[in-house]
Amino acid sequence: MAETRRLAERLVFPEGPRWHDGKLWFSDMNAQQVMTVDLSGNLETIATVPGNPSGLGWNLQGDLLIVSMVDRRLLKLTDKGLEEVANLWNLATYHCNDMVVDSKGRAYIGNFGFDLNTGEPIRTAEIIMVTPDGEARIVADDLLFPNGTVITPDGKTLIVGETYGSRLTAFDIAPDGSLSGRRVWATMNGPVPDGISLDAEGGIWVASPTTSEVFRILEGGDITDRIPMHAGTYACMLGGEEGRTLFILTSEPPDPFAGRPFHGGCIDVIDVDIPHAGLP
Numbered sequence: 656m657a658e659t660r661r662l663a664e665r666l667v668f669p670e671g672p673r674w675h676d677g678k679l680w681f682s683d684m685n686a687q688q689v690m691t692v693d694l695s696g697n698l699e700t701i702a703t704v705p706g707n708p709s710g711l712g713w714n715l716q717g718d719l720l721i722v723s724m725v726d727r728r729l730l731k732l733t734d735k736g737l738e739e740v741a742n743l744w745n746l747a748t749y750h751c752n753d754m755v756v757d758s759k760g761r762a763y764i765g766n767f768g769f770d771l772n773t774g775e776p777i778r779t780a781e782i783i784m785v786t787p788d789g790e791a792r793i794v795a796d797d798l799l800f801p802n803g804t805v806i807t808p809d810g811k812t813l814i815v816g817e818t819y820g821s822r823l824t825a826f827d828i829a830p831d832g833s834l835s836g837r838r839v840w841a842t843m844n845g846p847v848p849d850g851i852s853l854d855a856e857g858g859i860w861v862a863s864p865t866t867s868e869v870f871r872i873l874e875g876g877d878i879t880d881r882i883p884m885h886a887g888t889y890a891c892m893l894g895g896e897e898g899r900t901l902f903i904l905t906s907e908p909p910d911p912f913a914g915r916p917f918h919g920g921c922i923d924v925i926d927v928d929i930p931h932a933g934l935p
Contacts, residue, residue, distance in 0.1 A: 657925035659882065659903060663692045666920030667906040670850065671722075671753060673873025673935050674684045679902050681890075682721070685917050689721060689732075691763060692922060694895065702732050710754025712762060715787060722764055724750045727786050729762060732794035740825050741791045748780045754852065755813070760787040761832045763794070767802030767894050773925035777819055794834045795826060803821060803890070804932040805859065814840050816848030816861065823848060823859065823872070841876040850890030850904070853930040860901060861893045869903050880894040880923060899928030 662679075663669075667686040671681055678691040680701070680715055689702040689711065702708070706723035712929040715719055719732040720740065727747045729740040740762075743751055754764045768780030782804075784863045795801075799820035804812050806828070813834060814825045818824040821822040822842045826834035846863035853859050858879060864887040882903070890904040909920035 656884075659884070659925040662694075662696050662902070662924050663698055663922040664920070666690075666906075668889070668906045668917040669892050669920045669922055670903055671709050671851065672890050672892035672894075672902050672922075674892055674898075674902075675713065676932070677896075679892065679894060679922070680719075681904065681922070682711060684709060685921065689719070692749060694900075702737060704730070704737070705708075707750075708842045709752050710758030710764060712754055714756070715760040720754070720756060720762055722751050722754050724752065726825075727751045727766070729754075729764065729791075739784045739790045739801070743783055743785075746781065746783050746791055746793055748778060749782075753802050753804055753928055755806055756837070757806055757828070757832070757934060758810055758889070759832070761785065763803065763804055765798070765815065768798075768800055768822055782815065782834065784834075786832070790865070794832065795837070798824070802849050803862070804850055805853040806855065808933045814859065816851050818847050819846070819851060821845075821847050823851070823861075840874050841872050843872070843876070844872065849888070850892070851889050852893045852901070852931065853933040854893060854929040855898075856929050858929065860891050860893065862888045862903065864889050867905075869901070880927075884923070886919065892935075893927070893931035895924075898932075899927055901925050901927050 668684045671682040704724040710722040727743045749767040769778040781793045784794045800818040802816045802818045804815045823840040825840040827836035835886045850862045886905040
């Protein structure tokens with residue numbers, strides 16, 4: 656496989672990539688910015704989110720949906736600015752994180768479960784579903800840091816990466832959006848899943864921050880491809896004109912001895928053989 660090429664740099668902590676309207680949309684989480692970058696590397700700031708943006712998606716009216724992490728809200732961007740869709744404070748165990756929006760406009764949002772920055776003991780977390788009218792409820796629980804999430808092209812299966820479980824977990828999606836039939840889709844020995852992206856042959860590209868790589872895994876756990884990266888690898892997304900461009904988002908981790916937070920965020924790209932499928 657060819658080497659990656661640099662598309663964007665001098666970011667802080669890029670996350671939550673989504674290919675939409677000919678551009679990659681992403682959250683520069685710790686810079687509190689939602690941004691886009693085109694295939695020529697031109698960056699544009701779309702919104703400032705004081706609560707730190709994470710997962711992105713679009714509602715049925717075409718408005719951008721944004722997860723605001725630390726205040727645990729789902730926002731939408733309109734001509735009037737940012738508006739609250741749902742307040743998840745009483746449902747989310749800790750900071751909200753990644754999200755996938757299905758074809759009916761329902762948003763599925765994970766959260767940390769615990770404060771990982773202070774050494775708090777690991778606690779399980781939930782997936783919260785927010786309907787288009789803003790009704791929110793828990794649809795899955797007892798998950799170890801539910802993170803990157805995809806939905807299969809038929810809209811019947813949701814697959815989420817459990818970062819602290821080192822596995823991908825699948826659920827059946829009921830007509831009302833409820834999740835059931837929980838099962839392990841794939842386990843990993845060593846790497847942990849952060850952001851993920853589904854392809855047209857059922858493989859999932861996984862960003863692994865602990866091993867600084869992206870890899871493609873099949874249901875059951877077979878890994879078909881690996882791409883080593885230069886830094887912690889937190890998210891990935893298939894996109895581009897034919898869906899065969901793999902966008903890889905990296906950042907240098909905090910250095911407590913130098914008093915330095917996340918830094919050196921970059922977006923690299925590489926062409927792959929199998930195109931994107933499903934959502935996001």
